[in-house]
Amino acid sequence: MTITQTKTPAPTADERVAKRSPFQKLLGRPEIGALVGAIVLFVFFALVSPTFTQPNAFATVLYGSSTIGIMAVGVSLLMIGGEFDLSTGVAVISSALTASMFSWYFSTNVWVGVGLALVVSLGIGYINGWILMKTKLPSFIVTLATFLMLTGLNLGLTRLIGGGVSSPSISNMEGFDSARAVFASSVNIAGVDVKITVFIWIALVAVATWVLMRTRVGNWIFAVGGDANAARAVGVPVKATKIGLFMGVGFCAWILGMHNLFAFDTVQSGEGVGNEFLYIIAAVIGGCLLTGGYGSAIGGAIGAFIFGMANKGIVYAQWNPDWFKFFLGLMLLLATIVNLIVKRRAELK
Amino acid sequence: MNANEIDQQTLLQNEKDPLTHTPVHLLSLERVGKHYGNIIALSDVTMAVDNGRVTCVLGDNGAGKSTLIKIIAGLHQHDAGVLNIMGEERKFGSPRDALDAGIATVYQDLAVVPLMPIWRNFFLGSELTSGFGPFKSMDVEKMKEITLKELAAMGIDLRDVEQPIGQLSGGERQCVAIARAVYFGAKVLILDEPTAALGVKQSGVVLRYILQARDRGLGVIFITHNPHHAFPVGDRFLLLKRGKSIGYYDKKDITLDELTAQMAGGAELAELAHELEQLGGHGDIVKEVKGEVADVAQTTGKTYG
Numbered sequence: 001m002t003i004t005q006t007k008t009p010a011p012t013a014d015e016r017v018a019k020r021s022p023f024q025k026l027l028g029r030p031e032i033g034a035l036v037g038a039i040v041l042f043v044f045f046a047l048v049s050p051t052f053t054q055p056n057a058f059a060t061v062l063y064g065s066s067t068i069g070i071m072a073v074g075v076s077l078l079m080i081g082g083e084f085d086l087s088t089g090v091a092v093i094s095s096a097l098t099a100s101m102f103s104w105y106f107s108t109n110v111w112v113g114v115g116l117a118l119v120v121s122l123g124i125g126y127i128n129g130w131i132l133m134k135t136k137l138p139s140f141i142v143t144l145a146t147f148l149m150l151t152g153l154n155l156g157l158t159r160l161i162g163g164g165v166s167s168p169s170i171s172n173m174e175g176f177d178s179a180r181a182v183f184a185s186s187v188n189i190a191g192v193d194v195k196i197t198v199f200i201w202i203a204l205v206a207v208a209t210w211v212l213m214r215t216r217v218g219n220w221i222f223a224v225g226g227d228a229n230a231a232r233a234v235g236v237p238v239k240a241t242k243i244g245l246f247m248g249v250g251f252c253a254w255i256l257g258m259h260n261l262f263a264f265d266t267v268q269s270g271e272g273v274g275n276e277f278l279y280i281i282a283a284v285i286g287g288c289l290l291t292g293g294y295g296s297a298i299g300g301a302i303g304a305f306i307f308g309m310a311n312k313g314i315v316y317a318q319w320n321p322d323w324f325k326f327f328l329g330l331m332l333l334l335a336t337i338v339n340l341i342v343k344r345r346a347e348l349k
Numbered sequence: 350m351n352a353n354e355i356d357q358q359t360l361l362q363n364e365k366d367p368l369t370h371t372p373v374h375l376l377s378l379e380r381v382g383k384h385y386g387n388i389i390a391l392s393d394v395t396m397a398v399d400n401g402r403v404t405c406v407l408g409d410n411g412a413g414k415s416t417l418i419k420i421i422a423g424l425h426q427h428d429a430g431v432l433n434i435m436g437e438e439r440k441f442g443s444p445r446d447a448l449d450a451g452i453a454t455v456y457q458d459l460a461v462v463p464l465m466p467i468w469r470n471f472f473l474g475s476e477l478t479s480g481f482g483p484f485k486s487m488d489v490e491k492m493k494e495i496t497l498k499e500l501a502a503m504g505i506d507l508r509d510v511e512q513p514i515g516q517l518s519g520g521e522r523q524c525v526a527i528a529r530a531v532y533f534g535a536k537v538l539i540l541d542e543p544t545a546a547l548g549v550k551q552s553g554v555v556l557r558y559i560l561q562a563r564d565r566g567l568g569v570i571f572i573t574h575n576p577h578h579a580f581p582v583g584d585r586f587l588l589l590k591r592g593k594s595i596g597y598y599d600k601k602d603i604t605l606d607e608l609t610a611q612m613a614g615g616a617e618l619a620e621l622a623h624e625l626e627q628l629g630g631h632g633d634i635v636k637e638v639k640g641e642v643a644d645v646a647q648t649t650g651k652t653y654g
Contacts, residue, residue, distance in 0.1 A: 216485075223474075227461075235445045
């Protein structure tokens with residue numbers, strides 16, 4: 001060591017890095033656009049309709065959000081992983097039908113059907129991912145095919161086994177009450193009934209966020225979505241990660257399917273078509289990049305919350321619900337533009 | 350046959366492992382070949398890599414350089430010849446296999462995921478974890494700290510490891526990838542045209558890191574089409590052309606001019622000059638090419654055209 005050595009050691013606080021305030025850091029988050037949108041929408045409906053902010057009404061809004069949000073968790077992670085799933089809407093119904101038809105036909109405890117439905121849901125996800133990885137086709141095509149096939153299977157098998165367009169009621173079967181308690185009950189908080197799906201939703205978002213930000217698998221999800229070739233080259237198991245993501249979507253579909261089944265005890269076999277777009281919209285509004293590699297689970301949750309607020313808010317404001325889809329489209333466009341602007345500005349700073 | 354051209358077999362036999370003094374290379378290829386369908390991408394390539402040595406692979410576009418590194422890196426499997434690691438015959442099924450054998454590759458274009466922060470890229474595929482079973486989580490603070498420290502040790506002065514790596518310059522990105530490979534205990538470092546897309550100054554920076562990696566005891570395979578980049582850092586030179594080896598030299602047996610001449614292909618240059626003249630090409634350019642031909646002829650002792 002000489003005294004002429006003037007080079008400073010590894011800089012921990014570099015003078016070229018301007019201290020970023022917490023506010024600026026917040027602006028760099030993927031879900032910031034959605035958060036701003038959610039606040040604006042909340043204030044708007046609170047002003048337009050006084051009932052909107054009442055606890056009971058708000059619990060309903062949260063319930064509506066959760067039925068989208070549960071799926072949006074899986075779909076967001078999948079989108080960050082660079083893929084797309086169009087079969088999610090009908091996969092929820094497939095799961096519910098599997099559980100009810102199986103336990104009804106074989107007169108088993110409904111929990112057996114619930115278990116089988118989980119296997120089937122994960123299996124659908126696995127098959128989606130496996131075909132995608134084997135054929136290297138775009139996920140749009142592969143899952144569009146699964147979507148059509150599942151739609152047909154739902155209708156065809158329900159008629160073949162049950163002889164109708166809806167599954168037979170299973171409300172007096174063994175295990176129904178305990179299953180309903182798990183998947184479709186309400187929790188009373190300070191005099192307000194909050195549906196259990198809200199808590200499942202929050203738990204899923206928390207787990208997904210932890211996985212994404214703090215585990216190796218999360219690192220891999222970002223990597224396979226950002227640049228699958230680079231990820232493969234440094235030893236990331238790209239195939240396993242992507243197939244796992246599709247199975248994660250399957251898991252979410254199972255939870256929502258079970259909720260649908262035990263909330264109403266019967267399932268319409270033709271339902272679910274079109275819902276896949278709502279989940280994708282929630283993820284996109286929440287700041288997940290369609291091309292992959294960027295986004296967050298919380299963003300997807302905020303996207304679902306925006307959806308829930310608009311859906312119920314229109315009713316509370318006593319407008320004609322016919323307008324809902326128009327608002328949804330407008331919101332998707334605005335949220336995406338806001339995301340784009342915010343992201344660019346945050347990157348410049 | 351040129352006087353400087355040494356038979357590959359004799360060259361190999363004279364090599365001894367610097368540590369064990371047995372004729373074993375850290376990595377060696379013997380008559381390795383690869384074809385895609387009916388297209389022969391590579392045939393009969395023999396080369397060796399040793400600790401603390403830089404083996405340069407030179408060749409023009411389509412010479413088979415990429416195929417060669419893909420075989421060593423485990424992205425493709427060779428279908429002729431032998432790939433030895435420390436004298437043991439191996440065939441890699443995946444990049445993971447190659448990594449486990451201590452072979453790290455820094456690719457020109459797919460070295461990193463641009464949208465991810467530097468520290469996430471640095472540890473991608475080999476993340477540090479703490480905790481047990483399903484509750485294993487990444488040790489984020491430690492990973493950030495190591496990233497900053499390792500990059501500083503390589504002389505890369507970074508601003509913020511949290512910024513997306515896509516915001517760094519091409520040279521800096523290459524350096525992060527090199528530092529990553531060094532940190533994860535690579536024994537063999539493959540660099541795929543690290544200087545191809547860089548300016549003069551940035552190229553110099555990358556060349557310095559190559560020497561630094563060499564001095565840390567790594568065997569380096571440096572792929573390039575620029576003899577001026579290869580010569581100052583290389584210990585051995587393998588020249589590829591149309592999937593075949595056209596020469597394999599130790600540094601003492603070749604000069605920069607000869608290397609350049611071999612790369613440029615004197616005969617082809619002469620042909621080009623001829624063609625340009627016939628087409629009524631610009632006088633200056635023709636003169637320039639002719640001058641080049643004369644230079645090449647002088648250094649290799651052959652006459653062309």
